[in-house]
Amino acid sequence: MEMPTPNESILARKAEIVARLQAVLPLDAVIHEERETRVYECDALTAYKCAPLAAVLPSNTAEVAAVLKVCHELGVPVVPRGSGTSLAGGALPTADAVILGVARMNGVIETNYPDRYIRVQTGRTNLSVTGAVEEEDFFYAPDPSSQLACAIAGNIAMNSGGAHCLKYGVTTNNLLGVTMVLMDGTVVEIGGGHLDAGGLDLLGVICGSEGQLGVVTEATLRILRKPEGARPVLIGFDTNEVAGECVSDIIKAGVLPVAIEFMDRPCIEATEAFAHAGYPMCEALLIVEVEGSDAEIDMQLGVISDIARRHNPVELRESKSAEESAAIWLGRKSAFGAMGQINDYMCLDGTIPVSSLPAVLKRIGELSQEYGLGVGNVFHAGDGNMHPLILFDANKPGDLELCEQMGADILKLCVEVGGCLTGEHGVGVEKRDLMHAQFNPVDLEAQLRVKDVFDPQWLLNPSKVFPLSVTQSRRIVAAA
Amino acid sequence: MIRPESEAELSAAIAQAAGPLRIVGGGTRPVGRATGQVLSTAGLSGISLYEPGALTIVAGAGTPLAEVEAALAAENQRLPFEPMLAGALLGVEGNSTIGGVVAANASGPRRIQAGACRDSLIGVRFVDGRGDIIKNGGRVMKNVTGYDLVKLLAGSWGTLGVLSEVAFKVLPGVEAVVTLEVSGVDDVAAIGAMSAALGSPYEVSGAAYDPARQVVMLRLEGFSDSLTYRTAKLQAVLESFGDVSVNPDADWIAVRDARAFAGGNGDLWRISVKPSDGPRVGAALQGAKLLYDWGGGLIWAEVVQGFDLRGALGGIAGHATLMRGTGCGPVFHLEPTPLAAISAGLRAQFDPRGILNNGMMG
Numbered sequence: 001m002e003m004p005t006p007n008e009s010i011l012a013r014k015a016e017i018v019a020r021l022q023a024v025l026p027l028d029a030v031i032h033e034e035r036e037t038r039v040y041e042c043d044a045l046t047a048y049k050c051a052p053l054a055a056v057l058p059s060n061t062a063e064v065a066a067v068l069k070v071c072h073e074l075g076v077p078v079v080p081r082g083s084g085t086s087l088a089g090g091a092l093p094t095a096d097a098v099i100l101g102v103a104r105m106n107g108v109i110e111t112n113y114p115d116r117y118i119r120v121q122t123g124r125t126n127l128s129v130t131g132a133v134e135e136e137d138f139f140y141a142p143d144p145s146s147q148l149a150c151a152i153a154g155n156i157a158m159n160s161g162g163a164h165c166l167k168y169g170v171t172t173n174n175l176l177g178v179t180m181v182l183m184d185g186t187v188v189e190i191g192g193g194h195l196d197a198g199g200l201d202l203l204g205v206i207c208g209s210e211g212q213l214g215v216v217t218e219a220t221l222r223i224l225r226k227p228e229g230a231r232p233v234l235i236g237f238d239t240n241e242v243a244g245e246c247v248s249d250i251i252k253a254g255v256l257p258v259a260i261e262f263m264d265r266p267c268i269e270a271t272e273a274f275a276h277a278g279y280p281m282c283e284a285l286l287i288v289e290v291e292g293s294d295a296e297i298d299m300q301l302g303v304i305s306d307i308a309r310r311h312n313p314v315e316l317r318e319s320k321s322a323e324e325s326a327a328i329w330l331g332r333k334s335a336f337g338a339m340g341q342i343n344d345y346m347c348l349d350g351t352i353p354v355s356s357l358p359a360v361l362k363r364i365g366e367l368s369q370e371y372g373l374g375v376g377n378v379f380h381a382g383d384g385n386m387h388p389l390i391l392f393d394a395n396k397p398g399d400l401e402l403c404e405q406m407g408a409d410i411l412k413l414c415v416e417v418g419g420c421l422t423g424e425h426g427v428g429v430e431k432r433d434l435m436h437a438q439f440n441p442v443d444l445e446a447q448l449r450v451k452d453v454f455d456p457q458w459l460l461n462p463s464k465v466f467p468l469s470v471t472q473s474r475r476i477v478a479a480a
Numbered sequence: 481m482i483r484p485e486s487e488a489e490l491s492a493a494i495a496q497a498a499g500p501l502r503i504v505g506g507g508t509r510p511v512g513r514a515t516g517q518v519l520s521t522a523g524l525s526g527i528s529l530y531e532p533g534a535l536t537i538v539a540g541a542g543t544p545l546a547e548v549e550a551a552l553a554a555e556n557q558r559l560p561f562e563p564m565l566a567g568a569l570l571g572v573e574g575n576s577t578i579g580g581v582v583a584a585n586a587s588g589p590r591r592i593q594a595g596a597c598r599d600s601l602i603g604v605r606f607v608d609g610r611g612d613i614i615k616n617g618g619r620v621m622k623n624v625t626g627y628d629l630v631k632l633l634a635g636s637w638g639t640l641g642v643l644s645e646v647a648f649k650v651l652p653g654v655e656a657v658v659t660l661e662v663s664g665v666d667d668v669a670a671i672g673a674m675s676a677a678l679g680s681p682y683e684v685s686g687a688a689y690d691p692a693r694q695v696v697m698l699r700l701e702g703f704s705d706s707l708t709y710r711t712a713k714l715q716a717v718l719e720s721f722g723d724v725s726v727n728p729d730a731d732w733i734a735v736r737d738a739r740a741f742a743g744g745n746g747d748l749w750r751i752s753v754k755p756s757d758g759p760r761v762g763a764a765l766q767g768a769k770l771l772y773d774w775g776g777g778l779i780w781a782e783v784v785q786g787f788d789l790r791g792a793l794g795g796i797a798g799h800a801t802l803m804r805g806t807g808c809g810p811v812f813h814l815e816p817t818p819l820a821a822i823s824a825g826l827r828a829q830f831d832p833r834g835i836l837n838n839g840m841m842g
Binding site: 112113114115116117137138158159161165169170172173182186187188189190192193194195196198199200201202203204205207208209225226227228247248249251252253254255256292293295296299300351352353354355380383384385418419420421422423424425426427431435438439442443444445446447449450451452453454465466 | 531532535608612613619626672678799815
């Protein structure tokens with residue numbers, strides 16, 4: 001994967017840049033020695049690494065503004081970083097960039113139950129947002145699987161989803177307001193405790209902009225009262241096609257599950273060997289979860305099971321208790337770990353129309369044969385967000401490249417059937433060069449023009465999201 | 481009037497436009513003060529894709545809203561966000577189009593539970609002020625590929641581009657509806673009751689307060705058995721606020737369309753605040769006719785012509801839009817300086833000649 005050549009003039013001015021940053025931050029908030037900057041050389045896409053020029057760890061909006069003002073004045077690129085859990089390389093530095101980490105900004109600013117929102121600093125982790133309100137039986141709905149570690153800043157940057165999106169939506173549907181610092185140091189306030197921010201929907205375009213439009217330092221998030229309970233049913237099928245039809249029939253029946261998870265045979269086998277969850281050995285397995293009171297759950301699971309029975313399942317297991325629910329979820333929750341036990345893997349994230357599920361799974365199986373690489377599929381079936389896990393051997397020369405090539409073929413397939421490259425992980429550097437598969441030059445140009453407005457010098461996370469060839473003319477102006 | 485019959489014709493019409501264009505769908509949401517030659521989207525009509533099993537519908541921007549809703553109803557599905565029909569309220573005839581709904585981000589009582597129009601909108605095709613045909617988003621409900629221009633276009637009132645096609649995530653319809661009413665409550669108690677209901681686990685899908693009748697309306701939707709259970713539970717939550725009863729004739733369409741204000745002579749404003757500020761708004765607008773929706777977060781207010789409503793609400797966070805009448809000051813709330821600069825910058829990028837609904841949003 002290609003990254004732009006670092007700007008020599010910036011590298012040569014490192015001492016001056018560090019001194020300027022130290023002048024506006026506490027001493028321990030500026031990291032510049034090589035052995036220390038290496039901590040920030042990558043995020044969860046560990047295949048690519050590059051230590052930054054320096055890293056800064058501001059503690060509040062004013063410090064973020066001061067840092068950005070300095071970098072803006074000196075023409076230094078800035079790569080914002082939440083907790084560094086991006087699977088797409090969203091926080092991958094370049095050698096001439098300053099990493100701006102929000103980890104020290106993790107406070108709760110306000111909780112408001114009557115108006116159902118919480119305001120936090122964005123370095124706070126996703127799970128600890130819920131942690132701050134669960135005493136009152138409230139929660140923050142988006143639940144990416146990295147929620148223990150990932151920061152709200154990164155969630156906003158990537159518009160993160162999770163397993164429960166079918167009912168609760170993704171980050172953008174739960175974000176009410178932000179304090180954001182523009183690249184030139186200007187602090188802007190958008191939205192707040194009210195439901196719509198007014199004017200153009202800037203919040204909507206900032207969410208999911210991968211840290212390219214501004215650095216979000218505080219966020220007002222919608223919180224919801226926890227449901228009385230939730231329980232899943234596990235359903236096994238002989239074929240992917242029938243499992244796909246069952247998903248479609250459940251949705252059409254008017255039941256709205258909070259989650260419909262799908263695992264295929266390779267994934268079931270790996271998971272069983274690893275977690276011994278007691279899953280049936282079959283071609284496709286669904287976990288469908290519903291919420292409500294005990295009686296409401298029974299009623300909904302009854303409707304779902306009736307639909308499933310019409311498709312002749314090989315297994316049908318309705319959870320009756322918290323223990324049974326945990327057993328059903330155990331395998332699904334260990335799926336990534338289980339696959340990691342077998343091999344190195346690359347996790348894809350394309351979304352497809354639910355109706356294309358059987359055809360896409362079949363084609364992925366064929367690609368697996370052609371490339372000679374194993375693939376396990378585990379994904380959010382209700383919303384079509386696939387997570388094919390391609391297995392490869394990082395120690396075998398050429399295997400990573402082969403895996404990336406196969407991943408690109410799968411993602412192009414997702415686009416061909418009417419879907420997209422990424423449903424919740426973001427483009428980052430990983431899918432940057434595939435953007436042409438989804439967008440024509442005019443579509444891309446419209447997006448670049450948005451960045452031109454927020455960051456005319458193209459200094460914020462400039463080498464991400466768009467193919468480098470597309471952004472080159474703008475980045476060259478910035479570097480001059 | 482220009483009436484393109486295809487996206488290509490729409491593109492050509494905008495690229496060749498000699499002066500300002502006023503973009504019209506069904507003409508049922510005449511908000512704002514745009515001028516120019518009328519450009520109608522009525523020719524871009526028709527549902528191009530509907531997959532009930534995938535909860536997805538795609539339609540031309542000029543498709544009548546009624547046609548979209550009828551197609552969904554035939555499969556027992558619906559638009560989650562319950563878009564209002566504004567014609568009667570604003571004193572105009574016509575058939576609302578789905579593109580107009582998106583341009584206005586029109587969202588009814590269910591907004592508090594299911595989100596606004598922009599939350600259900602998953603894809604757009606539009607033509608910008610240069611005549612460029614642009615697509616963003618698509619037909620799948622989870623999509624973070626590139627910037628989200630879908631949301632940016634929703635509620636942009638035709639000032640960034642003219643929509644040619646829109647795609648939605650839809651939801652199943654419901655078996656039954658129950659409305660609980662709490663009577664004899666003032667605005668403080670009403671906001672308290674609505675906040676308690678919306679903070680309960682019983683999935684309230686509508687929360688409105690009519691100060692004239694001193695009645696709070698709370699809506700539950702779903703399967704009948706579940707409704708029986710949740711109705712009883714919610715009743716218990718509400719008892720401390722006032723007299724609670726089930727109203728089988730509750731009219732949520734009247735709430736959605738703010739029908740109580742139809743035919744009025746005063747200036748009609750739509751105010752967005754956090755719900756707990758509702759009573760402050762009420763106090764600041766003594767004598768005005770009010771209706772609270774969205775748990776108190778959306779307030780319709782009819783005041784005497786020319787009244788400085790924004791001045792009266794000074795200090796309360798939020799914004800106000802003039803929906804009808806002469807008002808006082810701009811139709812859309814002025815943004816603070818740095819945001820206004822960003823919005824102006826975006827308009828300059830998407831519509832460099834300033835020909836799309838010029839003067840509409842400020």
